[in-house]
Amino acid sequence: METLKLKYSLKDGDFSNAGNASSNIKKNLKMLGINAAVIKKMVVSIYEAEVNMIAHANGGVIEVFIDEEKIKAILADVGPGIPDIDQAMKKGYTTASEEVRQMGFGAGMGLPNIKKNSDDLKIESVVGEGTTLTITSYYKS
Amino acid sequence: MTIRDIVEKLDLKVYSGEKGLDKIVETAYCSDLLSDVMGNGDENQLWITLQTHKNAMAVAALKDMSGILLVNNHQPNADTLEASNDEDLPVLGSDKPAFELCGLIYQLMQKS
Numbered sequence: 001m002e003t004l005k006l007k008y009s010l011k012d013g014d015f016s017n018a019g020n021a022s023s024n025i026k027k028n029l030k031m032l033g034i035n036a037a038v039i040k041k042m043v044v045s046i047y048e049a050e051v052n053m054i055a056h057a058n059g060g061v062i063e064v065f066i067d068e069e070k071i072k073a074i075l076a077d078v079g080p081g082i083p084d085i086d087q088a089m090k091k092g093y094t095t096a097s098e099e100v101r102q103m104g105f106g107a108g109m110g111l112p113n114i115k116k117n118s119d120d121l122k123i124e125s126v127v128g129e130g131t132t133l134t135i136t137s138y139y140k141s
Numbered sequence: 142m143t144i145r146d147i148v149e150k151l152d153l154k155v156y157s158g159e160k161g162l163d164k165i166v167e168t169a170y171c172s173d174l175l176s177d178v179m180g181n182g183d184e185n186q187l188w189i190t191l192q193t194h195k196n197a198m199a200v201a202a203l204k205d206m207s208g209i210l211l212v213n214n215h216q217p218n219a220d221t222l223e224a225s226n227d228e229d230l231p232v233l234g235s236d237k238p239a240f241e242l243c244g245l246i247y248q249l250m251q252k253s
């Protein structure tokens with residue numbers, strides 16, 4: 001199987017379209033016949049990262065690479081960056097605005113969900129420049 | 142048990158997604174925090190919540206949940222209804238609060 005690449009652009013604050021990229025990625029993974037349990041976990045991770053780019057950054061770009069052994073999602077934004085990644089990874093830590101919380105976001109569970117549902121999570125962030133998440137899930141060992 | 146069974150037994154409103162009424166419901170999950178549902182919800186669950194906006198539909202659809210039950214007479218947004226009909230994922234409603242609905246649905250499931 002050749003590496004398949006999917007790419008999506010997200011707009012800042014565009015909550016009405018949050019989840020569209022994740023949903024399209026899910027459809028593609030299903031079509032490729034990838035194991036349902038793997039898809040389930042990957043979809044949770046990508047959705048959480050997608051929402052974070054809309055809620056905390058200024059939108060961004062999602063790229064997904066699928067080859068015969070793994071799914072790798074790279075989510076890059078040019079938002080404010082994360083000053084303390086260890087703190088951000090803690091369950092319950094959030095800087096979500098009141099408006100965002102009213103919608104049911106801001107439990108501080110997104111990043112912990114990604115950690116739990118991925119085989120590998122890399123977070124690179126520079127304050128004032130942006131954040132890039134690389135999420136990898138292996139479906140064949 | 143199906144969504145339809147629960148609708149009939151508890152006299153719930155069906156706002157949208159009628160084509161999905163025969164979806165199986167194995168259990169339910171009650172939460173108003175989207176990331177909590179993303180993390181702890183699962184397929185074939187009925188999601189009991191007060192979240193009426195389209196992001197709730199996105200979460201329910203991504204998790205392959207069976208439907209959404211809005212508590213306390215909360216009304217779904219127009220774009221929520223649209224997404225519900227597109228996904229055949231029913232949005233239901235009741236004027237009862239979450240605690241009562243959870244209790245009633247729990248009882249129904251114990252009996253079935």
Ligand SMILES: Nc1ncnc2c1ncn2[C@@H]1O[C@H](COP(=O)(O)OP(=O)(O)OP(=O)(O)O)[C@@H](O)[C@H]1O
Pocket residue numbers: 048052053055056057077079080081082088089093094095096104105106107108109110111112131175176177
């Ligand atoms: N892409 C990002 N850019 C800047 N800050 C981020 C980004 N992603 C996460 N953060 C920071 O990390 C915190 C924790 O993120 P996490 O996803 O765990 O929780 P949340 O988004 O606040 O709430 P939830 O995901 O439960 O709705 C955020 O509140 C925010 O401060």
Ligand SMILES: [Mg+2]
Pocket residue numbers: 048051052106109110111176
């Ligand atoms: Mg988040």
